[in-house]
Amino acid sequence: MVKRYRKENQDTTESANKIVTQEVEGFRRRLLAERVMPTIVALRERLEELCFQEVEFLRKEFGPFTEDQDQVLNTLASTVRSASQDHWCASCANAGPHRPEPAYDCGKPSVSY
Secondary structure (H helix, E strand, O other): OHHHHHHHHHHHHHHHHHHHHEEEEEEEEHHHHHHHHHHHHHHHHHHHHHHHHHHHHHHHHHHOOOOHHHHHHHHHHHHHHHHHHHHHHHHHHHOOOOOOOOOOOOOOOOOOO
């Protein structure tokens, strides 16, 4: 009888520990998401700004472009933005609570405007 009670108590305790662990992890994820959301928004805005600046730089440096060329340039900028955001999101999702290392360096010197 005592062994059975002990076993039931142990099973109940293990179940309770699993529930508490799941709740703590869920809370930690929500808290982390709330903390990093402003950073993600700022990064997306900065990426948008950089892409716009690069397109304008290319227009001034190599333009004027035909309408088709201009459309290709805008499509390219949009694709780069999208790919970068996807890459950052994947990096952040896999990063956990620590800060991710920069994912890549394209080797292009930065351009100041």
